[in-house]
Amino acid sequence: xxxxxxxxxASVSRRDFIKTSAAGAAAILAGKSVIFAAGAKRKLKxxxxxxxxxxxxxxxxCMEAATNIDGLELELVATADWFKQKAESTxxxxxxxxxxxxxxxxxxxxLLETNADVVLIATSPNFRPVHFEAAVKAGKHVFMEKPVAxxxxxxxxxxxxxxxxKKNGLGVVAGTQRRHQANYQRIQYAVERGAIGxxxxxxxxxxxxxxxxxxxxxxxxxxxxxxxxxxxxxxxSGDHIVEQHVHNLDVANxxxxxxxxxxxxxxxxxxxxxxxxxxxxxxxxDYGDGVHIHSMCRQVNGTDGDVREFFAGTEGQxxxxxGLKGKDIKAPDYPDRNAYVQEHVDLLESILKNExxxxxxxxxxxxxxxxxxxxxxxxxxxxxxKDLTENTNSPWYNLTLTPAALDFESPGVVAPPDDIVAxxxxx
Ligand SMILES: NC(=O)c1ccc[n+]([C@@H]2O[C@H](COP(=O)([O-])OP(=O)(O)OC[C@H]3O[C@@H](n4cnc5c(N)ncnc54)[C@H](O)[C@@H]3O)[C@@H](O)[C@H]2O)c1
Numbered sequence: 001x002x003x004x005x006x007x008x009x010a011s012v013s014r015r016d017f018i019k020t021s022a023a024g025a026a027a028i029l030a031g032k033s034v035i036f037a038a039g040a041k042r043k044l045k046x047x048x049x050x051x052x053x054x055x056x057x058x059x060x061x062c063m064e065a066a067t068n069i070d071g072l073e074l075e076l077v078a079t080a081d082w083f084k085q086k087a088e089s090t091x092x093x094x095x096x097x098x099x100x101x102x103x104x105x106x107x108x109x110x111l112l113e114t115n116a117d118v119v120l121i122a123t124s125p126n127f128r129p130v131h132f133e134a135a136v137k138a139g140k141h142v143f144m145e146k147p148v149a150x151x152x153x154x155x156x157x158x159x160x161x162x163x164x165x166k167k168n169g170l171g172v173v174a175g176t177q178r179r180h181q182a183n184y185q186r187i188q189y190a191v192e193r194g195a196i197g198x199x200x201x202x203x204x205x206x207x208x209x210x211x212x213x214x215x216x217x218x219x220x221x222x223x224x225x226x227x228x229x230x231x232x233x234x235x236x237s238g239d240h241i242v243e244q245h246v247h248n249l250d251v252a253n254x255x256x257x258x259x260x261x262x263x264x265x266x267x268x269x270x271x272x273x274x275x276x277x278x279x280x281x282x283x284x285x286d287y288g289d290g291v292h293i294h295s296m297c298r299q300v301n302g303t304d305g306d307v308r309e310f311f312a313g314t315e316g317q318x319x320x321x322x323g324l325k326g327k328d329i330k331a332p333d334y335p336d337r338n339a340y341v342q343e344h345v346d347l348l349e350s351i352l353k354n355e356x357x358x359x360x361x362x363x364x365x366x367x368x369x370x371x372x373x374x375x376x377x378x379x380x381x382x383x384x385x386k387d388l389t390e391n392t393n394s395p396w397y398n399l400t401l402t403p404a405a406l407d408f409e410s411p412g413v414v415a416p417p418d419d420i421v422a423x424x425x426x427x
Contacts, residue, residue, distance in 0.1 A: 043072075125236070176362075199255060207298040403415075
């Protein structure tokens with residue numbers, strides 16, 4: 001097993017560095033992080049799995065992050081996508097030869113054989129557990145987009161691989177954003193120190209319009225269709241409570257300090273054209289000790305939207321990222337960059353300082369919170385956290401959505417029929 005720890009021999013404390021280096025002081029004045037001794041350079045090699053909208057965005061965010069760390073240079077060494085031309089198109093932006101741009105369901109394995117230090121993963125969520133585990137076993141540091149699985153066994157794989165990453169000194173950061181966003185960090189800091197007393201309830205929302213969808217082409221395989229139209233299939237995305245609303249549920253878990261004990265939800269499908277997802281969910285999350293969070297998410301055009309979090313405490317209240325009414329508790333000066341960039345700054349700095357961040361468990365638990373709400377909504381049953389994490393006799397402990405990630409590594413994937421959806425009380 002390779003340990004990708006970066007040599008720390010040249011790293012110096014910020015104070016010592018400023019004392020001894022005018023260049024260091026200039027870098028700090030320019031708003032850059034200073035980690036190495038004067039004039040020292042470090043290069044990290046990066047690679048990207050999943051060259052779609054967010055993958056390209058994450059790559060650019062990562063490159064921008066490096067410009068904020070004095071002496072750091074990044075080099076893109078490989079790309080992988082289900083569609084080789086997408087891998088080549090992204091690689092081409094960085095003058096990568098086509099031989100380093102891999103295509104197909106096994107492309108991630110070729111990418112992981114390269115000498116990349118850091119791998120960015122931005123495929124559809126169903127592939128995350130398999131790709132993340134393989135990346136960790138290959139000794140790579142990882143940035144992975146949220147959510148990180150679509151079913152409970154996938155979550156358990158993420159947690160296990162996250163523990164292995166910890167053991168092997170690998171950094172893991174997830175694209176949940178808000179944990180790297182200064183206004184959220186400041187409020188969470190204050191809430192954790194009692195600024196609103198004890199949280200007793202709240203509401204989290206991601207309500208908006210419909211996302212894009214794709215229809216099946218006449219000559220297209222089911223696998224290609226599902227990969228292109230992944231935001232319409234629960235097997236690929238986890239449904240939008242998982243794919244999108246995970247951001248807000250992550251804030252609830254973070255502010256409250258732990259995931260919920262159980263979920264009871266309802267929802268339905270009204271307008272969608274393809275796939276098998278619901279259009280709306282309303283879930284009561286019971287965090288124990290009388291604490292309830294109401295979660296609402298909807299993707300229906302022409303309806304009122306809202307994306308935020310609200311928490312009521314025994315001594316005040318707050319929105320997720322601001323508007324706190326309670327005790328005035330001063331938080332540290334968190335960097336106030338675009339959170340999409342700050343995620344990468346935090347990952348890269350942690351790697352370079354040999355103090356790797358590891359967010360695998362947090363993002364796994366937030367994703368599982370959303371999955372618990374979805375299972376409850378689809379079935380109409382109360383679902384307990386233990387049913388997904390401990391109780392092996394539960395009907396949901398081994399619930400595996402199919403076609404599953406490994407099915408896409410060989411021909412023969414059969415797509416679920418469009419418009420056949422879960423019926424609460426029957427499934
Ligand atoms: N943090 C955020 O704000 C944010 C925003 C958008 C998307 N996302 C997340 O990013 C991920 C990707 O979303 P997107 O909008 O970029 O979707 P997308 O469809 O634009 O891109 C996904 C890419 O992955 C490729 N792909 C699919 N399966 C693959 C496989 N097995 N191997 C290699 N490549 C594969 C697809 O061909 C496609 O190019 C999702 O998990 C989504 O939830 C996060």
